[in-house]
Amino acid sequence: MKTTGNTIFISGGSAGIGLAIAKKFNAAGNKIIINGRDEARLQNALKVLDNAIAIQGDLSLQADRISIAKQLKSNHPDVNIIINNAGAAFINDLSDNNNNSAEKAYQEINTNYISVIDFTALTLPLLLQQKEAAIVNVSSIAVFRSNKYLPTYSASKAALHSYTQGLRDTFSENESLNVYELYPPLVNTEFSAEIGGANGIPPSEVADELFAALAKDQFEVPVGDTKKIHALVEHATATL
Template sequence: MDLNGKTILITGGASGIGLEAARQFLAIGAKVIITGRNQNKLDAAKQSVPSLIAIRSDVDNQDDATALFNEVNELGGIDILYHNAGVGTPGLNLGTANVQILENAIYETNVNYFGVLRLNNLFLNMLKSKAESAIIITTSLLSLVPGIEEPTYSASKVALGFYTKLLRKDLEILDSTVKVFELLPPLVATDMTAKRNDKKISAQELVKALVSGIKKNQFIIRVGDAKLIYLINRFFPKLAFNLVNPKKIYNSLR
């Protein structure tokens, strides 16, 4: 897929992976619109990359999503919708009775899963009208093997992974030209993972792999340890689980 000349909307684009993706897409000739719920971060992103178009919007809110669609439509529409927005909450032991477990699950699922469906329902017809268009959805290594410290995050990404596969197949059945890419990152060095001491890759490395995969029409893009865990999990699922969840982390859940 040729990214040059495409207009790309990136959710969660004001920092981290989203902002790095915006930089790399701009560098290869795309027009980029970023959105996020934090106006200060959007202002800072716009200041550092003046060619960006920044629109405040929360994927968790239907009114925000509708307003975002209307504003994007007035700007001429998009060719690519990149679902990058995602949230994670502190890990809790599911074996304990804790109201926070339910609250975390609702919050993470609303953003990580329903936020994707909410925007797709609005933008899908626009994307179908384009000669070449795409939807990019970020799932996770944890959609392959769950993380014991991120139970609700893992569950939301599993749901999103199945949705992504079925969306791609349904669009094929409809003879649609909309391409659906799934990005499966390992742990990435961002603000959300700043307190983690595990092995991480940079946002630059992740986005470079994403861009390469899109150009080659590689619809499932596993990066770094996500490739390794995918292979191990196919044949040795217990080993894969233990690699993702070393026993040293168990004490944090007691």
């Protein structure tokens, strides 16, 4: 797929992985539209991007999803890449009866999974009008193995992984639409600070890997330590 001359919508694009992706593709000559909940953070992000656009809104809310999809159709009908990057994560101690585990899980599932399905459905008609289009779902190394700190976050990303595979199969015969899955490991961002993100890779490495993958139509995009696990899973699947 071409890596320049695209119009790219990035949810969660005001910081972290989303902003790193925005910078990488912006520098390569793409029109960037970033989305986030916080208007001030969006405006700060625009200062480091060239002629980018921001659309404020919370994609975990159905009304905002509908509004943003309408804005894209009306004001940016050339959008041909959607990067579903916005996410929610909570340390969730399942042994603590006062932890409100179910509420945390609900928010993660809603933001990381249900919202992606709905927003993708809302924007698919626009993407299918383009000569070349892509959907990029940002999952995680956590799809392959959960842990005691992020059990419900991992489950939400595993659900997103399964959905992404099904979406790719659904449009496998459509030569104009590609479906990518980006699997970051631990990344040094504010989002992951609570779980030791300072020990993670820089978000720019994730952006670089995605950029390279689009250039060679590599639909599965493991990054860093995820590459080892992904290779093992791919090998095991191939031998079934």
